[in-house]
């Protein structure tokens with residue numbers, strides 16, 4: 001084993017840290033003089049966790065060290081399967097696989113399901129990948145890329161003239177030349193400049209052509225590398241934590257970034273193979289966690305982080321990647337994706353939605369919805385979106401109730417579940433104590449709470465977050481640890 005491979009294997013050693021018990025009321029107010037447990041670093045990817053986790057991560061991801069903490073708390077029996085029903089970009093699954101624990105993930109968003117699939121398929125042959133990458137790069141516009149500041153690890157091959165694409169015009173064509181009318185309408189304005197878009201589309205088409213006769217998994221591997229280029233360089237957007245537009249980029253080294261990223265992913269795979277770590281099973285289903293269709297029985301534990309009720313449009317976070325990878329191509333497919341997601345913001349509420357009816361009996365949830373509506377009236381807010389706020393909260397907890405109900409028969413007796421959820425103030429600053437309310441809903445579906453631990457907290461620093469006494473609210477993200485009764 002080389003030093004790199006050894007370091008990689010060592011990175012799989014589970015953390016020994018144990019979560020502390022929770023002794024808290026919902027949404028506590030600062031005690032004067034006390035310091036909050038808040039830290040952006042707490043959510044940062046640690047250096048030793050980079051292999052595979054870094055292939056593609058989105059802003060909504062939780063960190064691998066949090067999954068290790070949850071694994072300790074859930075203690076799945078050896079060989080038992082761990083489920084992440086809202087798996088996003090696969091942090092739970094990758095971490096389980098690194099530790100030799102079988103895992104199953106579900107996500108209703110096709111892009112998240114794709115990323116998780118690729119990050120957990122460690123069976124691809126690196127020499128097949130290498131040949132395919134060489135073929136793609138040989139026909140790419142690599143020769144015309146701007147000078148790269150980082151060393152380029154994959155040997156550039158001489159382009160073969162008969163295969164070369166049309167040269168780039170001096171002036172880039174408009175966005176519409178590279179997207180269908182329906183795709184262009186879905187792309188948030190200014191998120192991509194014409195020249196980087198042209199390079200991305202040309203490269204995508206080369207990937208599709210050069211892998212047409214190969215297994216789907218090989219094609220998807222390169223598409224995820226391309227998604228990394230979009231989200232981490234070619235696009236004019238960033239996260240803070242909301243997605244926002246950055247300065248337009250006249251050009252970008254799409255092929256150089258792609259080659260380096262694919263090369264790094266292949267290096268991780270080679271290290272996995274050398275360490276013999278590829279055998280632990282992992283499956284990803286593109287399915288709705290409220291129904292859990294096709295999810296098998298006998299699950300040993302659940303570790304997950306569902307969306308938070310926070311007015312964030314989850315389909316916007318990965319919109320550019322979803323369009324360019326042809327997973328969302330028009331309004332109808334976007335609507336279909338939104339309908340399959342847990343309701344958590346007004347952009348994915350539809351007139352036929354009924355999930356809120358599931359939680360009518362909970363006085364605590366009704367009280368939050370009524371408080372939001374009262375605040376709306378007090379503030380004289382009359383937009384259609386603002387009128388929907390109370391319903392979002394109802395649908396959110398109703399959807400989670402459906403999820404917990406569908407899940408129970410699939411769990412082993414006394415299986416443990418860790419839900420990472422955040423309190424919110426997004427609806428006219430009315431506190432939504434997500435962990436607290438979810439605990440009540442879970443109790444009604446046959447789960448008992450073992451504990452509710454603080455993971456991290458933000459302080460509401462804006463004036464409107466302050467209480468009448470001038471103290472500021474702490475907004476908590478918690479790990480709710482449940483057990484099937």
Ligand SMILES: C[S@@+](CC[C@H](N)C(=O)[O-])C[C@H]1O[C@@H](n2cnc3c(N)ncnc32)[C@H](O)[C@@H]1O
Pocket residue numbers: 058060061062063085086087088089090091092106107108109112287288289290304305306307308314340341342
């Ligand atoms: C907070 S993110 C999870 C992030 C994940 N822990 C990670 O590390 O990447 C929530 C995920 O839930 C997915 N989701 C939302 N509604 C869903 C549903 N009804 N069924 C399955 N997945 C859903 C979203 O697409 C998103 O990927």
